[in-house]
Amino acid sequence: xxxxxxxxxxxxxxxxxxxxxxxxxxxxxxxxxxxxxxxxxxxxxxxxxxxxxxxxxxxxxxxxxxxxxxxxxxxxxxxxxxxxxxxxxxxxxxxxxxxxxxxxxxxxxxxxxxxxxxxxxxxxxxxxxxxxxxxxxxxxxxxxxxxxxxxxxxxxxxxxxxxxxxxxxxxxxxxxxxxxxxxxxxxxxxxxxxxxxxxxxxxxxxxxxxxxxxxxxxxxxxxxxxxxxxxxxxxxxxxxxxxxxxxxxxxxxxxxxxxxxxxxxxxxxxxxxxxxxxxxxxxxxxxxxxxxxxxxxxxxxxxxxxxxxxxxxxxxxxxxxxxxxxx
Numbered sequence: 001x002x003x004x005x006x007x008x009x010x011x012x013x014x015x016x017x018x019x020x021x022x023x024x025x026x027x028x029x030x031x032x033x034x035x036x037x038x039x040x041x042x043x044x045x046x047x048x049x050x051x052x053x054x055x056x057x058x059x060x061x062x063x064x065x066x067x068x069x070x071x072x073x074x075x076x077x078x079x080x081x082x083x084x085x086x087x088x089x090x091x092x093x094x095x096x097x098x099x100x101x102x103x104x105x106x107x108x109x110x111x112x113x114x115x116x117x118x119x120x121x122x123x124x125x126x127x128x129x130x131x132x133x134x135x136x137x138x139x140x141x142x143x144x145x146x147x148x149x150x151x152x153x154x155x156x157x158x159x160x161x162x163x164x165x166x167x168x169x170x171x172x173x174x175x176x177x178x179x180x181x182x183x184x185x186x187x188x189x190x191x192x193x194x195x196x197x198x199x200x201x202x203x204x205x206x207x208x209x210x211x212x213x214x215x216x217x218x219x220x221x222x223x224x225x226x227x228x229x230x231x232x233x234x235x236x237x238x239x240x241x242x243x244x245x246x247x248x249x250x251x252x253x254x255x256x257x258x259x260x261x262x263x264x265x266x267x268x269x270x271x272x273x274x275x276x277x278x279x280x281x282x283x284x285x286x287x288x289x290x291x292x293x294x295x296x297x298x299x300x301x302x303x304x305x306x307x308x309x310x311x312x313x314x315x316x317x318x319x320x321x322x323x324x325x326x327x
Contacts, residue, residue: 028191028192028194028195029051029052029194029195030049030050030051030194030195031049031050032047032048032049032050033047033048034046034047034048037061042061042062042063042064042067043061043062044059044060044061044062044128045059045060046058046059046061047059047185049194049198051195051198051199053135053136053138053139054133054134054135054136054139054199054202055133055134056131056132056133056184056198056202057131057132057133057134058130058131058132058181058184058185059129059130060127060128060129060130061120061127061128062127063086063120063121063127063128066119066120066121067119067120067121068117068118068119068120069117069118069119069120070115070116070117071115071116071117071118072115074113075113076110076111076112076113076137076161077110077111077134077135077136077137078108078109078110078111078134078135078136078137078139078140078158079108079109079110079111079132079133079134079135080106080108080132080133080134080135080202080205080206080209081101081106081107081108081109081130081131081132082106082130082131082132082173082177082181083101083102083103083104083105083106083128083129083130084103084104084129084130084131084173085103085104085127085128085129086103086120086121086127086128086129086130087100087101087102087103087120087121087128088100088101088118088119088120088121088128088130089101089118089119089121090109090116090117090118090119091116091117091118092109092111092115092116092117092163093112093115093116093163095116095163095164095165099165100170101170102170102227103227103228103231104172104173104227104228104231105170105171105172105173105227106170106171106172106173106177106209107165107166107167107170107171108154108165108166108167108206108209108210108213109163109164109165109166110137110154110157110158110163110164110165111163112161112162112163116163131181131184131185133202133205135202135206137158140158141155141158143203143206150213150214151166151210151214154166166209166210166213167213171209171212171213172227172268174208174212174268174269174270175268175269175270175271175276176208176270177205177208177209180201180204180205180208181205183197183201184198184201184202184205226256226260226264227268229254229255229256229264230261230264230265230268230269231268232254233250233254233261233265233273234265234269234276236250236253236254237273237276237277237280238280240277240281241281241284241285241301241302242301242302242303243302243303247261247262247273250273261273278317281302282313282314282317282318285298285302285314285322286318289322295307295310295311295322295323298310298322299311310322311323
């Protein structure tokens with residue numbers, strides 16, 4: 001079953017149901033809104049940050065059922081689209097066919113001010129999580145006054161005011177991209193630096209998008225089933241502080257084999273399983289120390305034979321011993 005919503009109705013429901021949480025106005029060169037919404041097809045929370053030449057929107061909505069949104073775009077834009085869970089199918093006048101953005105993938109669109117529709121789905125897990133970064137076409141074209149062959153069709157679409165997308169495939173969101181996206185979502189510097197900081201991170205993210213498509217990286221050909229499996233492994237690792245697993249046990253638990261597990265995980269995230277896990281768990285350890293967790297207990301919990309061995313590993317990674325970090 002699908003619910004169909006017209007954009008005008010959606011806008012009306014948004015304004016009626018949103019509870020605005022925060023508003024930062026133009027004194028710092030941006031406007032930021034954080035709000036929640038209860039819709040007929042689900043409920044969610046969203047953040048929207050608007051600058052002069054780019055806009056960042058991200059959030060999560062728990063969907064009861066697939067929802068199709070019909071819209072008429074009043075503003076042309078270049079859209080950097082990232083789907084973390086759930087999925088979106090886009091149809092837009094000018095696109096040669098509908099484009100599906102699957103979980104853990106991204107794409108780059110130019111959307112002219114024409115008619116289109118988006119179909120949101122949760123793929124059974126109940127949640128659609130996404131980020132969309134919109135750039136003005138003028139801003140984008142200043143960045144790329146001359147383009148290589150892999151971007152000619154995309155730039156031609158902008159020049160001819162015809163909607164298009166950069167890649168017919170759906171490249172996988174890499175670990176580098178996820179780090180940048182995390183920085184954008186969790187900005188913790190003075191507000192006066194926000195426009196400069198987020199602008200620079202957007203440029204890094206756009207560079208990674210274009211580089212991935214240009215180089216044709218192998219992560220584009222990982223099967224959808226393996227993508228889902230590797231992201232499940234990644235989520236599991238991010239909850240594990242103690243060394244209670246092996247490559248063999250992971251392969252068994254996630255219904256794959258050791259060779260595929262090691263190969264596809266590194267292909268997607270750029271690190272081996274244990275390199276990624278160590279980076280994550282030492283990050284957790286650092287936060288625990290900051291919160292006052294005893295070094296002795298933390299060393300035991302992380303599987304080190306002595307606090308000295310843990311301190312050595314901690315210093316090698318962060319440049320300070322745990323006791324110094326606690327202070």
